[in-house]
Amino acid sequence: MQEVNAGLIGLGNVGAGTLRILTENADSIAAKLGFRLNVRAVCSRGVAKLSLPPFAPDTLVTSDWREVVSHPDVQIVAELIGGCGVAREIIDAAIAHGKSVVTANKELLALHGAEIWDRSIAANVNLAIEASVAGGIPILAVLREGIAGDRVTSLFGILNGTCNYILTEIEQHGTPFEAVLAEAQRLGYAEADPSADIDGFDARSKLAILTALAFGERIEPSDIYTEGIRRITPVDFQYAHQLDYTIRLICSARQSERGLLLSVRPALIPRSTILASVRGSYNAIWVRGCYGQDTFYYGRGAGPLPTGVAVVSDLMRVAREIRSGSPDRVSPFAHERLGEYQPISVTAHHSAYFLRFRVEDRPGIIARLATVLASRGISLDAVLQIPSENWRDLPFVITVQPATEAAIREAVAEMATQDFLVDSPLALPMEAGL
């Protein structure tokens, strides 16, 4: 029985999880494939210090990735280092050596995925990227195969587990953002420098990849309007709950007649929607198609073993294809290239909005704000105020009927000049249609 050999580069969290699954679960993997998938080489900078499982005697264990990509028996290289530096060199070298590549590298794929795909197609090797988005959720297999016959019209994701953990902690315990973040850092759920997570950039990379595959377009991450969760407070959840909504960091991509509307931002979503039941560090993706209507996918967004499952499943798929001859491939980043990809500005977004103000209380405030809204043609829907004695920093909420983001921004900018404001107004879209 002809076997297929893989080489793993990087034995951090994801690499260690991948190696454990490939080793422990080897018989089951062989039974599913009908042949064995071997670990022929592993590479880690600190390889001497690691305790590795017992390998077959001919397994190469090295700290030099070049030995893996040039190894004559290695057919698939798994790049599990991450980032846009050496990882890029490894992938380019592997493709140049005629090896197929499996990678979990979201930053690199979000920025250069289309180009790397084109190179792999030109070199007649395979590229598999399931682990780059939403760890344990096989959303790319779903888009590539499971619902390939559909046309996706919109997609909503909770793609950053750290943000979702922080938001649900604020929601459940009423703890302020800073305190929850500090606790998350202490527990190792958040990085010492948390910006990539809480300012939305990690989620943006994942949305860029997901959107590219769902819509067949080459997305520039910088085209995606991105807003993090730093300004969300416990009182925002209290008001959201009064409206029977909750707040999540929502990555969204919607096809419109004018183009694709992309954003990563905190938004109100109805508590009755299944997305609202995504709590803690879980991830989820809601996909709406022309034909299949709504489907929803949920699971662990990160972690060595859930992400390792994605890497191993990709290795198995690529190994199957290597055995059966390379298939015709079409870059998933470009199947709709003939259509015009027009990222449209977030200012075209149209929905109801939740406007939260913090004011020094005095008579006439609502009248002043309502006048600004009316002057922009924005209809006020409700004014909510939870009783409070703190008249020097009183939070309250105005919800408005559907309007464009452009109109809301202009109104907010005008309202922000009012001297009774303690903080600039916070405007969150209300995603009623989920």
Added chain:
Amino acid sequence: MQEVNAGLIGLGNVGAGTLRILTENADSIAAKLGFRLNVRAVCSRGVAKLSLPPFAPDTLVTSDWREVVSHPDVQIVAELIGGCGVAREIIDAAIAHGKSVVTANKELLALHGAEIWDRSIAANVNLAIEASVAGGIPILAVLREGIAGDRVTSLFGILNGTCNYILTEIEQHGTPFEAVLAEAQRLGYAEADPSADIDGFDARSKLAILTALAFGERIEPSDIYTEGIRRITPVDFQYAHQLDYTIRLICSARQSERGLLLSVRPALIPRSTILASVRGSYNAIWVRGCYGQDTFYYGRGAGPLPTGVAVVSDLMRVAREIRSGSPDRVSPFAHERLGEYQPISVTAHHSAYFLRFRVEDRPGIIARLATVLASRGISLDAVLQIPSENWRDLPFVITVQPATEAAIREAVAEMATQDFLVDSPLALPMEAGL
């Protein structure tokens, strides 16, 4: 550019949905594949009466399925008739003619799936069955590819939309089962003969297929303990809600040391679990793996277009494989054949239980029932009674601490002889671990 040609047999709901997607979405499908997927033949008994989309001039339109399976240009046959009669003949004939097969036929696959797979492998053709389970949810692509690297340990599904619609209507409006069923039949959501749905047999077929693929075993549907929803009443939901649970028809498959424990039955599930948010005619599957932990998949379980997406996605996958040479294939019904498949009796099930009684009220009832439970070593957990004046038919609930189904059945059988009972006790497992 070499094209791939499909023939569709059966133009009922699913066939019509499939044809519509293949026609309307043809350009997008071709863009994803890199080649065109043509409808080269269609067959329907009443084809003369149908209004069909305009076909290419060389499309065969016939009422004789034999013309489709023997057509020299047809490479993939989609069998969309259903049932175990002529559908079986069509699939066998297609394989004998060297055609790959796509089918949505759950009854046939549940009973003879392993055998049909073996024949297709022997004939070196492909067999694709995504549409046979949970319509628009690509759960088979997930199990086959997306999480192939994992080992599934348990799986819980809501796989019958009619039952889920009926249960959530009872839950939301307090309407009795018979009235909801009659209304569902009037609206076309339930069949004139509803037994296959409400007695759990449709869900059982789907669970048999899903379990076969998830665990790599050949499952006999008759090994699956099956209980329908006819006995569920509005008051059961009231009591379940007091416990912060709800009730759904749950298809479950769990790996244990002794074997696979399979059942289709109404069960209590916590209201906080994401499965509890599956309402109306939606389907969902919860999968637990050794490595990837929990993932969850949700969508339309039926309908011409969602099921059509599954058929078209399968046609695309098979078409890709035809173009790239046939891959090594392993029957998904048998990848774990070396392990011993032992279906274990549902009497080994172990959990807390919800026991609902309807009694003619008199003193001493709880004492009598508690004595029976105690004599079997079953610990009573709570007694719940919603105030009622109907002492001739008073419902109340006893919950008990984890016990085996065998012990519960013996206790229920003994309790059923008590003369104060208006109806035999209803015992539902409480699935706290979801």
